[in-house]
Amino acid sequence: DAGVIQSPRHEVTEMGQEVTLRCKPISGHNSLFWYRQTMMRGLELLIYFNNNVPIDDSGMPEDRFSAKMPNASFSTLKIQPSEPRDSAVYFCASSLYRGNGYTFGSGTRLTVV
Amino acid sequence: QKEVEQNSGPLSVPEGAIASLNCTYSDRGSQSFFWYRQYSGKSPELIMSIYSNGDKEDGRFTAQLNKASQYVSLLIRDSQPSDSATYLCAVDAGANNLFFGTGTRLTVIP
Numbered sequence: 001d002a003g004v005i006q007s008p009r010h011e012v013t014e015m016g017q018e019v020t021l022r023c024k025p026i027s028g029h030n031s032l033f034w035y036r037q038t039m040m041r042g043l044e045l046l047i048y049f050n051n052n053v054p055i056d057d058s059g060m061p062e063d064r065f066s067a068k069m070p071n072a073s074f075s076t077l078k079i080q081p082s083e084p085r086d087s088a089v090y091f092c093a094s095s096l097y098r099g100n101g102y103t104f105g106s107g108t109r110l111t112v113v
Numbered sequence: 114q115k116e117v118e119q120n121s122g123p124l125s126v127p128e129g130a131i132a133s134l135n136c137t138y139s140d141r142g143s144q145s146f147f148w149y150r151q152y153s154g155k156s157p158e159l160i161m162s163i164y165s166n167g168d169k170e171d172g173r174f175t176a177q178l179n180k181a182s183q184y185v186s187l188l189i190r191d192s193q194p195s196d197s198a199t200y201l202c203a204v205d206a207g208a209n210n211l212f213f214g215t216g217t218r219l220t221v222i223p
Contacts, residue, residue, distance in 0.1 A: 033210075042215040043157070043201070056210065091156055101147045101203075102211065104156040 002026075004105035006092050012111045018080040021108045023092030024073055033102060034067055034077050035091040043091070049075065082112045117204050119214035128223050132189040136202030136214055139183070145205035146178055148187045151216065152198045161187060192221040 005024040013019055025032050033048040047057040049069045057067070064083070069075040079086055089109050093102035120135040134148075145164055149157035163169045163176040163185065175188040185204075189196055202214040 043213040045210070045212075048210060101145075101159045101162055102157075103159070107156050 004092055004094050004103050006090075006105035006108050008108060009106065010109045010111075012113065013082055015083055015112055016081045017112075018078065019082045019086075019110060019112075021077040021090050021092075021110070023075045023077070023105060025075070025092070025094030026096075026103055027073065029094035029096050029103075030072075031095045031097075032069060032075050033093040033095075034075070035093065035104075036088045037091060037107075038088045046077070079110075082110075084112045086110060087112050117202055117212045117214040119200075119202050119217050121217070123218040123220060125220045125222055126192050128192060128194060128221055130192050130221075132192045132196065132219055132221070134187040134189075134200050134202075134217050134219070136185040136187075136204075137183055138185070138202075138204045138212075140204065140206060140212075141180075141183065143204045143206065146176070146185045147203040147211065148174075148176060148185075149201040149203060149213075150198045151201060157201055189219075192219075194221045194223050197221050 007022045031050050034046040036044045046059045047067045048055055052069045067077045089107045091104050091107045093104045095102045116139040118137045126132045148161040150160045151157045161174055161176040163178045166178050166180055169176045173190045177186045197220050199216040199218045201216045203211040206212045
């Protein structure tokens with residue numbers, strides 16, 4: 001089991017540029033979650049999918065953020081245009097069913113300068 | 114608004130002592146409760162889950178749940194320096210969604 005795979009591990013970009021974060025969930029898991037973690041706000045849920053369908057995107061901070069899950073094995077989180085306040089660690093997590101807890105990926109550390 | 118509150122840290126305990134981490138939650142309908150450990154610069158790792166009132170033990174870790182008081186705790190016996198991390202409480206918010214607390218940083222002093 002390779003776990004949840006995220007790429008890239010680190011991303012440094014200039015303000016105004018487009019950023020795309022990628023996630024491959026554990027095979028067979030039917031739920032996928034995108035979180036953002038900062039020192040000030042802790043873990044914040046941005047959006048989650050059940051069976052590839054977005055269920056709740058109320059945590060997406062602005063229209064600059066978008067997420068897709070075209071199939072059961074791949075999801076992207078896109079920020080366009082990026083801003084310095086988007087700097088954070090972005091985690092993807094997946095789970096098999098309710099009450100089973102999540103498995104997190106290693107995260108993407110995003111720095112927008 | 115569903116909330117998960119954890120006792121303010123940081124918490125420091127000497128090696129070999131018991132570390133006690135506490136969490137309260139606001140949604141009475143929550144059915145599943147989890148503790149995650151996060152080392153600095155790493156991702157959260159699931160270490161305990163509990164679903165019924167009472168205690169659940171796994172090695173040096175004991176999770177305690179009291180649904181009437183909306184309270185979850187994690188006890189770490191014989192604390193080791195390797196237990197130094199941030200511990201996150203997470204509560205099932207329905208529809209396979211979890212709410213996380215802000216975490217308690219634990220330092221075990223050799």
